[in-house]
Amino acid sequence: MELIYKISKVLIEAGKIILAADNINDNITQKHGTANFVTTYDLTVQNFLYHRISDLVPGAHFIGEESTENRMELINDGINFIIDPIDGTTNFVHGYRHSAISIALLRDGIITAGLVYNPYLDEMFYAKRGEGAFLNKKSIHVSDRQLHDGLVSFGTTPYKREYTEASFQIIKKLFTSSRDIRRSGSAALDLCYVACARCDLFFEVELSPWDYAAGSIILEESGGVISSFKQTRLPFDASSSVIAANPNAYRDFYDII
Numbered sequence: 001m002e003l004i005y006k007i008s009k010v011l012i013e014a015g016k017i018i019l020a021a022d023n024i025n026d027n028i029t030q031k032h033g034t035a036n037f038v039t040t041y042d043l044t045v046q047n048f049l050y051h052r053i054s055d056l057v058p059g060a061h062f063i064g065e066e067s068t069e070n071r072m073e074l075i076n077d078g079i080n081f082i083i084d085p086i087d088g089t090t091n092f093v094h095g096y097r098h099s100a101i102s103i104a105l106l107r108d109g110i111i112t113a114g115l116v117y118n119p120y121l122d123e124m125f126y127a128k129r130g131e132g133a134f135l136n137k138k139s140i141h142v143s144d145r146q147l148h149d150g151l152v153s154f155g156t157t158p159y160k161r162e163y164t165e166a167s168f169q170i171i172k173k174l175f176t177s178s179r180d181i182r183r184s185g186s187a188a189l190d191l192c193y194v195a196c197a198r199c200d201l202f203f204e205v206e207l208s209p210w211d212y213a214a215g216s217i218i219l220e221e222s223g224g225v226i227s228s229f230k231q232t233r234l235p236f237d238a239s240s241s242v243i244a245a246n247p248n249a250y251r252d253f254y255d256i257i
């Protein structure tokens, strides 16, 4: 059985932990930054994934959002998994039902596969390098919409309020140049929504590798473009700005901003 299929089965099981969660508000701890929370469920899902995926790929190295022992210097060596156990923790805490589990597989520093699973809708987005991107086994592609006919989503970099002005200046310009804007609360799903043409462009002033690693290969394999604002490749051992879009909307973004 193919590894990506086995991992997708693990994600579906992990999704059940999210769906069964109760008393979430009694299980919250504050992290660094503004309104940045971790719940016991983030930790439970991460531990579950570490445990189950180590069984599938012995010797693999893990980088997880909730881990205090991330060894970023090993990112270019052998097999690494970059994991966000719950992308959209604020949504999760508020019962907003729009969160996902995100996992990317890297071989010697290159992402070779990514999966993003939304347990609320039972939607599994995945991609393998060179083999296209899929949503629940159906091939997905970005739209070809220009920005003026498109839907734009963005992230507010909520834990670093010093970026508020920068984010909202950009979104104001994009709002007046597009059909409308959205802010979903899960960057991993935002990237997948561009990949499957539900949305046409996404940006956020700063994200971490676990927010965009899996989504980035899903987006690229669906025909989209993803980069930092400076149009450089996204790093997987440091945080970065992110712009992701279909190729037409990506060009329009740089004409407008």
Ligand code: IPD
Pocket: 065, 084, 086, 087, 088, 089, 090, 155, 156, 157, 158, 159, 184, 185, 186, 187, 188, 204, 206, 207, 211
């Ligand atoms: C956050 C979400 C959110 C984005 C933040 C991320 P988390 O991840 O992806 O949409 O705006 O910048 O940190 O904390 O819910 O895993």
Ligand code: CA
Pocket: 065, 084, 086, 087, 088, 210, 211
């Ligand atoms: Ca995240």
Ligand code: CA
Pocket: 042, 065, 084, 085, 086, 087, 088, 089
């Ligand atoms: Ca998270």
